[in-house]
Amino acid sequence: MTTTSSPSSPHRSTAAPAGTLATHRPAGGWTALADRVLSGGAVDRHEAIAILDSPDEELLDVMAAAWRLRHHHFGNTVQLFFLMNAKSGLCPEDCGYCSQSKVSDAEIPRYNLLSAPKLLEGARLAAERQSKTFCIVISARGPSEREMEAVCRIVPEIKARYDLNICACLGLLSPEQARRLAEAGVDKVNHNLNTSERFYPEVCTTHGYADRVATLDACRSAGLQLCSGGIMGMGETRADLVDMAMELRSLAVESIPLNFLNSIDGTPLEGVSKLTPRDCLRGLAMMRMVNPAAEIRIAGGRELHLGSLQPLGLYAANSIFVGDYLTTKGQLPEADYRMIEELGFVITKGAEAAEPPCEALPG
Numbered sequence: 252m253t254t255t256s257s258p259s260s261p262h263r264s265t266a267a268p269a270g271t272l273a274t275h276r277p278a279g280g281w282t283a284l285a286d287r288v289l290s291g292g293a294v295d296r297h298e299a300i301a302i303l304d305s306p307d308e309e310l311l312d313v314m315a316a317a318w319r320l321r322h323h324h325f326g327n328t329v330q331l332f333f334l335m336n337a338k339s340g341l342c343p344e345d346c347g348y349c350s351q352s353k354v355s356d357a358e359i360p361r362y363n364l365l366s367a368p369k370l371l372e373g374a375r376l377a378a379e380r381q382s383k384t385f386c387i388v389i390s391a392r393g394p395s396e397r398e399m400e401a402v403c404r405i406v407p408e409i410k411a412r413y414d415l416n417i418c419a420c421l422g423l424l425s426p427e428q429a430r431r432l433a434e435a436g437v438d439k440v441n442h443n444l445n446t447s448e449r450f451y452p453e454v455c456t457t458h459g460y461a462d463r464v465a466t467l468d469a470c471r472s473a474g475l476q477l478c479s480g481g482i483m484g485m486g487e488t489r490a491d492l493v494d495m496a497m498e499l500r501s502l503a504v505e506s507i508p509l510n511f512l513n514s515i516d517g518t519p520l521e522g523v524s525k526l527t528p529r530d531c532l533r534g535l536a537m538m539r540m541v542n543p544a545a546e547i548r549i550a551g552g553r554e555l556h557l558g559s560l561q562p563l564g565l566y567a568a569n570s571i572f573v574g575d576y577l578t579t580k581g582q583l584p585e586a587d588y589r590m591i592e593e594l595g596f597v598i599t600k601g602a603e604a605a606e607p608p609c610e611a612l613p614g
């Protein structure tokens with residue numbers, strides 16, 4: 252997943268720079284807002300935008316409010332996810348943020364679906380690295396029949412050998428495909444909304460936002476848990492980010508990865524991302540305040556964009572990927588373990604780790 256931009260590109264940035272909107276601090280301040288959410292209230296659109304628009308001098312107050320919700324639902328635990336890029340490049344879609352798209356010239360490995368032994372080796376590594384979830388990801392508009400069969404065959408084998416949850420990220424899915432994945436033992440499906448409905452045509456023209464929502468609906472109907480999140484830094488406005496967070500809430504998504512665009516050379520969004528580490532923290536805090544009980548994961552771009560503020564992100568999020576991302580390097584697992592330990596947090600291991608409560612919150 253990555254991007255490149257030219258003046259006539261559908262991927263052209265329309266970003267409003269952070270800090271230019273008027274601030275509408277909630278009445279009673281950030282602590283009162285967290286209190287209201289803890290009592291069952293919901294953050295509204297204006298309040299969510301205000302979080303993204305909050306001044307640097309209030310950043311720690313905003314993070315403290317997010318921390319109260321994170322701690323209420325997850326204590327001091329951190330869940331690790333492990334990504335396996337099971338099929339790389341060669342994708343016919345034109346998602347502008349994605350290095351694996353047909354419109355990307357990025358230098359990445361390109362290969363078809365990995366063999367069963369290689370997938371099993373990936374699962375072994377995920378278990379060894381204390382990951383709770385093994386994510387099988389393929390680059391595709393949607394899975395071919397051959398890919399569906401291979402995934403459905405390998406999932407029971409992985410689960411028989413390792414104490415792992417399985418998340419499948421295979422692109423657009425029909426209700427029938429979602430049902431087959433559920434029957435094979437897949438626990439959740441990742442399919443990111445990525446951004447708002449309004450901004451979606453700016454980052455992809457080969458499929459639409461409604462297609463993505465339809466896949467999430469099909470997965471929910473099949474009894475699968477939903478993993479869906481987005482990307483900050485593609486040129487979207489703060490209102491776009493909030494609209495995406497609210498849509499995730501209305502879909503009762505259990506697991507939300509928030510990526511920070513790594514503007515890879517050769518992609519349509521090359522050079523677009525202008526995020527500061529504080530923007531990223533405000534994004535994580537907003538996602539937590541809007542989706543208080545969801546598992547929120549600091550995803551791609553963590554090391555690049557949060558820099559030395561990475562640990563602070565875990566006061567809003569409760570999850571990270573351990574190891575590399577799909578086509579970019581992550582920091583060494585030992586650095587992640589050290590960060591978690593120094594924060595006084597603990598890793599929850601294996602599939603027995605408590606799932607976040609799945610509750611439909613008011614939209």
Ligand code: SF4
Nearest residue numbers: 342344346349352390
């Ligand atoms: S469908 Fe997935 S793999 Fe294909 S270009 Fe879009 S994000 Fe990349």
